[in-house]
Amino acid sequence: MISRLVGNVSQKLPNLFHRVSLMMKPQVVFVLGGPGAGKGTQCSKIVGKYSFTHLSAGDLLREERAREGSEYGGLIDTYIKEGKIVPVEITISLLKKAMEDTMKKDEQKFRFLIDGFPRNEDNLQGWKKAMDDNADVKFVLFFDCSNEVCINRCLERGKNSGRTDDNRESLTKRIQTYLQSTRPVIDLYEKQGKVRTVDASRSVEEVSTCSHMLSLLLLASRFWFKRHVILF
Ligand SMILES: Nc1ncnc2c1ncn2[C@H]1C[C@H](O)[C@@H](COP(=O)(O)OP(=O)(O)O)O1
Numbered sequence: 001m002i003s004r005l006v007g008n009v010s011q012k013l014p015n016l017f018h019r020v021s022l023m024m025k026p027q028v029v030f031v032l033g034g035p036g037a038g039k040g041t042q043c044s045k046i047v048g049k050y051s052f053t054h055l056s057a058g059d060l061l062r063e064e065r066a067r068e069g070s071e072y073g074g075l076i077d078t079y080i081k082e083g084k085i086v087p088v089e090i091t092i093s094l095l096k097k098a099m100e101d102t103m104k105k106d107e108q109k110f111r112f113l114i115d116g117f118p119r120n121e122d123n124l125q126g127w128k129k130a131m132d133d134n135a136d137v138k139f140v141l142f143f144d145c146s147n148e149v150c151i152n153r154c155l156e157r158g159k160n161s162g163r164t165d166d167n168r169e170s171l172t173k174r175i176q177t178y179l180q181s182t183r184p185v186i187d188l189y190e191k192q193g194k195v196r197t198v199d200a201s202r203s204v205e206e207v208s209t210c211s212h213m214l215s216l217l218l219l220a221s222r223f224w225f226k227r228h229v230i231l232f
């Protein structure tokens, strides 16, 4: 009986080990704020100073929309123009792939700034389901500024950005979506003591040198160590 059991297990072991792999566990900061709050601008600056990789959910979706042969291109286009939130499965699969590709290339790159996600309760639940075991969300960096400032910055950006959603009509909807759907997500994280707020109404230079933000990121880049997850 015992020898049959041992025999069975040893037969299965090579197969099991063949399928086990070690992967770095991404350490994540969600970067949230209204459209035009300066998330992208500040993330580019942070990446230059600290060991983070910046992933913008909006940029990944726009790239996917432009990718030849993308089955989701049309759907993404409609959602973006309408200022609506793209279904979570699409956004998560793009984020997950981008994180895996980054870590495959360089396993030291396990710290991520994920900008513009999660945008609503559905995004949050989708992340929890797909990613909670595979990544640690350390905190939310919240760029706080008024709707008026957000709209004016986006209209200014729209003069050169070529973005289909930097116009007053899309912006009105985007601000509404932000207030109705994204703010409650920030509030949820606030209740967990995970929100770090930065006054984003100040100049680019003032925000990027905000000592509160810099000390948080410095600590993160020094003291978040590599962790592995075992994948079966
Ligand atoms: N603190 C700041 N003061 C003035 N303009 C800013 C600013 N931060 C960013 N901008 C400009 C750059 C862009 O043209 C526009 C929107 O910035 P962004 O980084 O693209 O915002 P987001 O990624 O949050 O939508 O505003």
Ligand SMILES: [Mg+2]
Pocket (backbone or CB within 6 Å): 039, 040, 056, 058, 116
């Ligand atoms: Mg952006």
